[in-house]
Amino acid sequence: MPLSTQSQTGGDNYVLVASLDNVRNLSNILKAITFKDHAIFNATPNGLKVTVEDSKCLQANAFIQAEIFQEFTIREDSVGFQVNLTVLLDCLTIFGGSTVPGVATALRMCYNGYGYPLTLFLEEGGVVTVCKINTQEPEEPIDFEFCSTNVTNKVILQSESLKEAFSELDMTSEVLQITMSPSQPYFRLSTFGNSGNAHYDYPKDSDMMELFQCTKTQTNRCKMSLLKPSTKALALSCKVSVRTDDRGFLSLQYLVRNDDGQICFVEYYCCPDEEVEEE
Amino acid sequence: MDCVVTGGNVKVLAKAIHSLSRIGDELYLEPQENGLALRSVNSSRSAYACFLFSPLFFSRYTIPLGHAFRCKMAIKCVQAVFRSLSSLEKTVEKCHIELDGEKSRLTFTLHCKYGLLKTHNLSFQDSESLQAVFDKESCANMLHAQPRLLVDTVLHFPPSLEEVSVSVSGERVWFRNHVDDEAEQSKAMLTELCLSSDEFDHFAVGAQTSITFCLKELRGLLVFAESTGLPVSMYFDEPGSPVVLSVTDSVLEVNFVLATLSNDANLCNHNNNNTKRARSPPPDDFMTDDIDSYLIAMETSELAGPSDALAPRSPSSNHTLTTQPSVAMRRLERGEEEEEEDTEDTERPPNKKFRSLFFGSVCPSDSQLTNQTIKSQEVLASDSEDDTQASLP
Structure with a gap:
């Protein structure tokens, strides 16, 4: 993983860009694994894998395939970072997480690479919110060797x-x-x-x-x-x-x-x- | 004991248990020859409820002959067996209740849809028989109504309301919220509903009177009555003597006995004097009941209590309390509870009786009771009207 990208601005330099028309497709599934704050994100061309662990006895993984996203661009084989899941979920539902049909929050999630925050652009009804969540050093998830x-x-x-x-x-x-x-x-x-x-x-x-x-x-x-x-x-x-x-x-x-x-x-x-x- | 409940009766049983859970924390279970009795009493012993399911309620009902058995357990545990009340009807096909005295296990087996089998093994304690002393037939007033009528009436009271007053005279009944004397009258809101006698299926008012009792238990009974569609009867006398709420069907009989508030302060003072003499003030840590200003005739003994001629409640008996119990009064109630606690803590001698202080006079001696156990139960059953109605839906 490169230590940094050249520039902090400009979408062209993002190592990961993922867009969703309906943010609930991501937030719902993340809620299913929310029991600890730290979530390890690992993106590959296949999609996004989010891991949460507890006491080295329990591990939860959520898999969101690349096809779920309307846009999923990744410039490297694997991009990893760790964020506070509770904060991320708060951001994803910043518009209230409405379940009314026809009303959806759109998301564009960008990551510049190691040392950069995770940037979320959320849009609902013409209102755009930009959230930047500081990323942490990604930990290595426990391998339960469940084969x-x-x-x-x-x-x-x-x-x-x-x-x-x-x-x-x-x-x-x-x-x-x-x-x-x-x-x-x-x-x-x-x-x-x-x-x-x-x-x-x-x-x-x-x-x-x-x-x-x-x-x-x-x-x-x-x-x-x-x-x-x-x-x-x-x-x-x-x-x-x-x-x-x-x-x-x-x-x-x-x-x-x-x-x-x-x-x-x-x-x-x-x-x-x-x-x-x-x- | 070994019994099987099928179809819609499972829900009736579940509703009964939920209804009982509004009364007390413990469920007293007693398989009798005339059916399965489920009872509960609240901690201040001011409310008592009994559901008697006749053998016909069950698809199978067998009890060990000549061997009286009774037990009690936390009602929460039994409630947990029937937790999903709403889906119960759709999912549970059969409920098998088995009592293993040797292993001290009460087993509920629910046979559910898709072959799912839920087995709950509950532990229980042996218990004394729980039997309220009441005689609804001798009550001066009787109202018989469809549950809907009472449900719609009670609906108008706020959920926080604790007590409701019912007044009868001639051709009318008034339901009003009871406002505590302590409450500031200017801020209190009064809600009053007046029902005409023709709204009731049966309306027999012998004496003009007004009684006040707890709404929570009435609501509990109404939930049951409404779900089964069975009419509710209300038997009562003057303030201070218990009100009996009944639901009867060919296969079950339900009686809720609730204490009513007395407005007679003189009798209360009389009581206090008695108490002071009888009992030294116990420690302060038994004041946990919010409705400790009520008491009803309640008697618990190793043997089944009497419910027939043994209940000569004289109207002037000193079981009346004010709405604002004096300190001495509170002591009395603590004293009673303390006695109860004591008997639970220390191993209770087999024949020691617990009785309400106020009703000491109604309790017969143990020797008298021995032969009356079964008799009294029969009397309980004979109370039910000769309904030709088919069994519950």
Whole structure:
């Protein structure tokens, strides 16, 4: 990465320019991963990947493909920077984030390169706001080494059925236990709260179950506090893929359809809370 | 206990639990021969509610024979089982309630759409029986109305309003918001609704009277009555004696017993004197109830309490309180609560009875009660009118 660009002015020198007719297509998906202030942005010709981490145990990634943007110009193979996500979201919704159809905020997001602020041009109804957000030294996201070849169990569910379960989860429980098994109970969410325990069982032949590939009975516990932010992504999504690998790491992938019907992905990785004796 | 609720009855059960949660923090569950009784009482024991679901309400209802069992648990936990009330009807097909006395587990299993199975294992505590002492049949006044009428009436009062006054005379009923004597009269707003007797399905006023009671619990009952479309009956006497709100159907009977405010200050003083003699002032940390100026006849014993002839509430009995309880009065209430706390903290001896100070006279001895347990329950059930109505929708 070059240390600086030649000039601070003039669009021609931006290393990254991304334009959107409807800023909600970006802000909504960023909201799904907002649980910490620091967000690592990594842009490649394929699109934008935004990563947020917590306690080195949880990582959330949002992928916004280049096609989602009306303009996506990148002058380098990879452009990375870090900004305060809360500030960025405040800027993106500076016009109130109206959901009225036909009223949309347009965005032009520019980045001059290392050491420069992220510049946002927001326009709604002929009013333009220019925001400059200072960028920080990009950190290296944790590699959870979650590899699809090591996946032991995988299910794809319609989000609808999980939304209900997550909205009802007993928050007095410290952990959420996820059991996946080729035999009964197939896919089970369990909580252990003050008042007792609760289990939510999804049979593998349910209409809500799009895919069921479980090879081995696995029981993993995740801290409820860590998983809590993922409900934001769940609320936006239409399908969710739940995977666990041989180490008990959990991957949750959410398929999110935006206002224009395009598809984006949000992904959460979560470390297991503790070893649970396997049957 | 093992019972199954199906179809629309699941929602009725859920609504009942939500309705009870407006009364108290704990749910008392008692599988009886004449049905499943769910009860709750508020912390100041001024409001009591009982839902009795007859065996016909269930698709399956089995209880262990000859073995009385009752328990209590935090109502919040049970509410959590039926959290999504709005989607309940669409999603839940069957609810299976199973009580495992050995494991001390009450299991709610919800069989939902798409094969989703929700299992809630709740822990519970053994409990004494909870039974209010009341006799609605002997009340001088009875109003019977469609829930809509009362819902529309109550709608006009602000949500913050705590108490409502109901006055009856001849052919009319007035509902008005109760303004505390402490409140500045010039700033208070009065809302009054007058209903004519022909708005009611049944209107029997024996004595001209005006009673004041808490609106919150009435609202709770109305939510239930409205959702089930069942008419509400209101039984009451003079101020100070409890008002009974009832909803009955062929498969369920609901009774809400609420204390009413008394306007008799003399009786209150009389009470204070009694109290001072009876009880030393307890510490100050039990003043948590906002409606501690009410008390109703409430009796709790190891055995089921009586509800028939054992309730000879004399009108002049000293269970009347002013709206502004004096310091001594507050002490009394604290004292009562303290007693309750104590019995919970220390292991309660099996046959020790807790009773309202004001109603000590109505409690029979334990030996008397032994044979009356079942009898009294039968009396409870016989209260329900002989409805030929079909079971709930």
